[in-house]
Amino acid sequence: MAKETKPLQEKLTQWALAHLDSIFAVLRVIKPTVVFKGNAVVTRFEDVVEVLNRDWVFRVPYAEKMNKVTDGSNFFLGMENTDQYTRDVSNMRIAARREDIADIIKPFVDQTSTSIVKSAGGRMDVVQQLTRVVPTRLIGEYFGTPGWNETEFANAATIMFQYLFYPDDPAVEEKALRAAEQTRNYLDQAIATRKATPINKDDVLSRCLKLQEAGMPGMSDVDIRNNLIGLIIGAIPTTSKCAAVTLNHLFNNSELMVVAQQAARADEDDKLIQFVQESLRLNPFAAGIQRVCAEDYVIAKGTLRSTKIPKGARVLAATQSAMMDGRKIKKPREFQLDRPAYSYMHFGFGLHTCFGQYINLTQIPGIIKAVLKRSNLRRIGDMKVEEPFPVSLEIEYDN
Template identity: 45%
Template sequence: MSRIKDFFSTIWHFLITLVEGFQALFWLLIKGTGVLSREGKAGLRGFLTAPSTQVMIFQFMRGFWPNLSLGRKLIKSYDNTGTAVVTRRADVLDVLNRNEDFEVVYEPRMRKLTDGDNFFLGMQPGWDYTRDTSSMRLAGRMTDVPEIVLPRAQKVAAERVAASGGVIDLPQDLTLHVPWDMTATYFGVGGTEAEMQDWTTTLFWYLFGDLGADPDLDAKAMRNAAAMRAYLDGAVAKQKASPDGATTILSRCLALQAAGTPGMSDLGIRNNLLGILIGAIPTISKASCLALDELLRRPEMLRRTQRAAIEGDDATMANCIWEALRFNPHNPVVYRRARRNTVVGKGTLRQTRIDKGQMVFAATLSAMFDRYEIPNPKSFRTDRLFSDYIIWGYGLHTCYGAAINEAVIPAVLKPLLQKKGLRRAEGDKGQIDTGGTPFPQHFHCVFDT
């Protein structure tokens, strides 16, 4: 009986995915033509990169072309022989799980940033990866999140929102400051605020977003990395010479060093701190801005989220934020490179060959909308399992800061969501301005005081 049910369920999902593929195609043609005739090619670029358009592009692909494999190279920043895109959830998770077939590519740029060694996000499974992630998870513990990180983030965010007087430029006044404060008070290596925010933004962009290998960005990244290394070397030496007694990731690293832990030399500590700093600041800021941006586009959902924030129903408020990030995630894809000739979607109608060296975009955004596994993917729901979301990676390299993100992003947004009359500022100021970077630089909101 259950086999017959499975059979009909598969046919049903196949047909509906196909119909939705057609719908997406028409939507893209009608909207795209409209944008092109009104705003020309420049407008089309913005249209194609908008999250709502990406949702439709992937919807089309899941219906007609779930796995795309091209000889054409789209990424210049890392060696590759071509490009592939996988869109079905099963294949996305498969690619991110098969480390022997699909490798992380970041090693050469990581080595440029440290001026020598790799960082664990650039490593394949093995001793180096195990050594560094183990020691950094002892230095930055999950239990620190409720005990140290969350109370501080709540306090700082509340102070910032209160001080804004009802007009707030999110990145500048709130969403960059809270994670920076975490790097200062909890990591123990915040440096100078504006400088650290600038360094980490540039270096994140260089590592993950510079697909075209821009020489100017390369030059800026090298300057920033050198400055950041010098600062971190100084901070490690200073803390070692005269410990300040604070419980920080840096002080824990030095305690591990004193205990003879492998990988915790001064240089090892510096490089690990450099890596986690790059991941921490611009990401939390961007995700916080995108979540609020999405909620502001959905007045009913904004009201529901605000009600939860005001009533202290943190679980519902957080669920609304994760759902907003499903529609508007920090990164719509994670990429890997094929280590040998292989296939994705093995034994299915969508089986596709991937050649050694091809860069594979695992479309995590698409995976979160795949109706084969996500119930009612197009509805904004607050009762989804957290495991339905892929908002900070998947598999071996799932974000080191996952527990921090889960606590800090709601903490950043909550005091704002509690404000009556929360809305965008008038005109362009109320829209996210990335200032030519991949990260929000300005996004003005107002609320009643």
């Protein structure tokens, strides 16, 4: 009987994942917050914001896994609002500066993406040759950590991301912890080598070591390594997936593709950002953001939809649902380029808003722009996905 039940559960799960938009649409009307067996799903826009903005109630659940990835420590994504969290985020804001986007990141992404597309000879696998490669090379150029092998480095970041942010899977954990050990060893050696033989390069690693030399708290070799490993995990697979998904959405909508190509050829970067934002709203990176409720809490208190979430419940703040909530998002099923910034939850809200959101909103449009500028652009077959990430999107174009 147990053997029969498991395939049935798997089929139901697959069906639900394939129909999440419809399920969320029903829940937003009849039961905006559902609590069941120690879990809660929050679906309306205002309520999702409430969860993500109350970090003292709805806490991040990643510390245990981050401890394994870092071999006994943490990364600020897995921390609560503590002194260490503030220290580590502040340190990395000094090392990875917003002004670097215009001075370093955008020129590198534009040049690298254009070079790859031009050299591909009119046919390429966008995922394998571009969307994974550009962020990996940016990590090498900007962070100062190119990895031991470009492909293996990207694979390591991807499997660690899957381990940290997706449901538990023993096979994934085994691969991720092996990748984490290899990444730690590489970063330890990179830090030691840079200290032993300094180079005249203004990258994130050099800045971290200068802060260490100046006596900045939280900048030991291990601290630097842990912060770098966390940023690397968040930088490569997310960028690759978002760029591939955006391009695939445009291929699925020929009229949008025409407008997007016009914007790319005119270097209208702000418009391309909106193409990315809207494509990801309609094809979200994930169903939502996980939290754990630290105390009994009533969501949407004082309204007819108010619901008690018990202490210890695992909460999904369903950003996918929130971005389709017609109470806050005008005509949510339409693709519109003039939506206000609050319409998008790709980077979260509150304390744990994505550290690299401005880098992402530069890098993803830069990658797709290099593709969109090509003439006679066409897709060869459907995008291939090995959940949760795209693995192939083959295209042709006139070079």
